[in-house]
Amino acid sequence: MTTTAEVSGSRLGRLLRSTAGIAIAMAVMNVGTYAFQMVAARMLGPSQYGAVASMMALLMVLSVVQLGLQATAARRISAEPDDVGAIEHTVLLTTWRAAGILGILAVGASPAVWQLLRLDGLAPAILLGLCVIPITVMGGQAGVLQGERRWLPLSLVYLCAGVPRFVLGGAFMLVSPTETSAMLGVFVASWVPVAVGSWALRHRPDDDIDHHDTHVRRDVLRETLGSSVALLAFVALSNLDVVVARSMLDEHDAGLYAGGLIVTKAVLFLPQFAVVILFPSMSTAHESRSAVLKGLAFLTGLGVAGSAATYLLSSLALVFIGGDDYAAVQDKLWLFAVLGGLLSVLQLLVYAGLAKRGRATKYLIAAGVVALVGVGSTADSVTALAVTVAVVDGSVVALLAVLQMFRHRRENTPAA
Numbered sequence: 001m002t003t004t005a006e007v008s009g010s011r012l013g014r015l016l017r018s019t020a021g022i023a024i025a026m027a028v029m030n031v032g033t034y035a036f037q038m039v040a041a042r043m044l045g046p047s048q049y050g051a052v053a054s055m056m057a058l059l060m061v062l063s064v065v066q067l068g069l070q071a072t073a074a075r076r077i078s079a080e081p082d083d084v085g086a087i088e089h090t091v092l093l094t095t096w097r098a099a100g101i102l103g104i105l106a107v108g109a110s111p112a113v114w115q116l117l118r119l120d121g122l123a124p125a126i127l128l129g130l131c132v133i134p135i136t137v138m139g140g141q142a143g144v145l146q147g148e149r150r151w152l153p154l155s156l157v158y159l160c161a162g163v164p165r166f167v168l169g170g171a172f173m174l175v176s177p178t179e180t181s182a183m184l185g186v187f188v189a190s191w192v193p194v195a196v197g198s199w200a201l202r203h204r205p206d207d208d209i210d211h212h213d214t215h216v217r218r219d220v221l222r223e224t225l226g227s228s229v230a231l232l233a234f235v236a237l238s239n240l241d242v243v244v245a246r247s248m249l250d251e252h253d254a255g256l257y258a259g260g261l262i263v264t265k266a267v268l269f270l271p272q273f274a275v276v277i278l279f280p281s282m283s284t285a286h287e288s289r290s291a292v293l294k295g296l297a298f299l300t301g302l303g304v305a306g307s308a309a310t311y312l313l314s315s316l317a318l319v320f321i322g323g324d325d326y327a328a329v330q331d332k333l334w335l336f337a338v339l340g341g342l343l344s345v346l347q348l349l350v351y352a353g354l355a356k357r358g359r360a361t362k363y364l365i366a367a368g369v370v371a372l373v374g375v376g377s378t379a380d381s382v383t384a385l386a387v388t389v390a391v392v393d394g395s396v397v398a399l400l401a402v403l404q405m406f407r408h409r410r411e412n413t414p415a416a
Contacts, residue, residue: 021151021152021155022151022154022155022158022273022276022277023273024155025154025155025156025158025159026158026272026273026276027270027273028158028159028162028163029158029159029161029162029163030162030269030272031162032161032162032163032164032165032166033162033165033166035166036165036166036169036170036186037052037053037056039166039169039170039173040052040053040169040173040182041053043170043173043174043177044173044177044178044179044182048120048177048178048179048182051117051118051119051120051124051179052179052182052183054117055113055117055119055124055125055128055179055183056186058113058117058128059128059131059132059135059186060235061232061235062102062106062132062135063132063135063136063139064228064231064232064235065098065102065136065139065224065228066135066136066138066139066140067139067227067228067231068139068224068225068226068227068228068229068231069091069094069095069098069136069139069140069143069224069227070139070140070142070143070146071143071227071231071279071351071354071355072091072143072223072224072227073087073088073091073095073140073142073143073144073146073147074143074144074146074147074279074280074283075147075223075279075280075283075354075355076091076147076223077143077144077147077148077280078147078279078280078281078283078284084147084148087147088144088201091140091143091144092140092141092144092201094140094224095136095137095139095140095141096137096140098136098140098224099132099133099134099136099137099140100133102132102133102136103129103130103132103133103136105129106128106129106130106132107126107129107130108129109129110122110125110126110128110129111125113125113128113129119179120178120179120180121180123180123183124179124180124182124183127180127183127184127186127187128183130187131183131186131187131190134187134190134191134193134194135190137194137197138157138161138190138193138194138197141157141193141194141197141198141200141201142154142157142158142197144201145157145197145200145201146276146279146280147280147283149280150200153196153197153200154276156196156200157193157196157197157200158193160192160193160195160196161190161192161193164188164189164192164193165185165186165189165190167189168185168188168189169182169185169186169189170185171185172184172185172188173185226359226362227354229362230350230353230354230361230362230365231350231354233362233365233366233368233369234346234347234350234365236369237343237346237365237368237369237372237392237393237396238268238343238346240369240372240373241257241261241372241376241385241389242254242257242258242261244372244373244376244377244379244385245257245258245382245385248376248377248379248380248385249379249380249381249382249385253381253382256326256328256329256382257329257382257385257386259325259326259329260326260329260332260333260335260336260382260386261336261339262320263310263317263320263333263336263337263340264336264337264339264340264343265340266320266340267302267303267306267307267337267339267340267341267343267344268340268343268344268347270302270306270344271298271299271302271344272344272347274295274298274299274348275295275347275348275351278291278292278294278295278348278351279351279355282295282351282352282355282356283355283356288352288355288356292348292349292352292404295348295352296345296348296401299341299344299345299348300341300345302341302344303337303338303340303341303342303344303345304341306337306340306341307334307337307338307341308334309337310333310334310336310337311333311334311337314330314331314333314334315330317330317333318330318333329382332382332383332386335383335386335387335390336386338390339386339389339390339393342390342393342394342397343393345397346393346396346397346400349361349397349400349401349404350365350400352400352404353400353403353404356407360403361400361403364396364399364400364403365396367396368392368393368395368396371392371395372388372389372392375388375392376388376389376392
């Protein structure tokens with residue numbers, strides 16, 4: 001007789017094997033990540049939490065190599081499905097080497113990080129550098145699973161990237177509420193998704209692999225570096241406005257702007273699963289145009305809905321970002337939701353460019369970064385800065401959309 005637990009387990013397994021499972025897993029991952037930061041803020045207090053928050057922000061910047069590896073692996077496997085074994089071997093070999101080199105560099109820079117972030121000691125900075133290794137490895141593993149469209153193990157990897165950080169990080173801080181304990185928890189938790197990814201990728205015996213030569217491995221590394229640069233530019237474009245606000249506005253207005261950006265990040269992160277699901281299709285010639293159009297329609301609709309909901313339910317959104325202390329920005333929260341919608345569309349177009357190895361993508365985003373810093377520095381109010389950022393983001397979105405249209409037209413033009 002089938003028990004209720006077996007039926008529930010079967011349903012959960014089917015859900016995680018579907019694309020809906022990716023959406024749920026990524027949502028849980030984001031919730032786990034934010035829950036860790038909320039627990040750290042309460043257990044460590046403002047001073048030590050400020051140090052942890054700054055280290056997590058730096059870790060996000062260092063994670064662009066992880067994202068570059070994931071994009072490279074997923075694109076290559078999707079574009080060359082008959083050569084999966086050799087590509088997987090090459091990508092994973094490159095991943096471990098890149099993780100080791102990046103980890104050594106990050107640990108070597110730990111004394112500078114210690115001084116720059118004014119940490120209590122060297123240990124947290126060393127742990128930050130060591131965290132780079134498993135996080136980078138996870139990127140290569142996730143890219144292989146994404147390219148093969150193995151949604152169940154990929155869902156498990158994402159789940160294990162968020163939940164253990166909250167559980168283990170909270171447990172370490174419960175024993176010793178220090179920034180060192182917090183980073184030790186993050187470091188240990190970062191190996192959990194790597195263990196899951198290694199288990200999922202254990203299936204391919206070495207004797208079935210046609211090993212790639214040095215030229216192909218170098219090409220994978222070049223593509224990874226190019227993708228990482230483009231993604232680093234996107235991270236800068238989506239995060240530097242808060243730095244501009246801190247520099248150009250008074251302390252109160254800068255705080256209001258930072259509070260509004262909570263809405264921006266919520267609208268940006270909510271549909272991230274769409275990029276993960278659509279990227280393999282964007283990397284294949286016969287599916288690319290359809291995948292990009294579907295993604296643009298979905299993300300645009302979601303952005304409009306989110307902006308409208310924020311406008312109509314601004315009082316509820318105000319509770320979400322921090323309550324009455326941010327009341328002065330309540331009537332502008334819909335504008336921050338617009339920023340999140342623009343960034344979600346921009347993220348899709350960035351990955352669409354990476355799917356075609358487009359070199360112009362990173363230059364357009366870099367130009368957007370320069371424009372944001374230059375023009376944003378002239379803003380003298382929260383509204384002026386938010387409008388400026390929206391214009392810059394919208395302009396980059398329009399340029400990338402036109403560029404993508406020309407790419408598809410060129411692909412569909414018969415060769416002479």
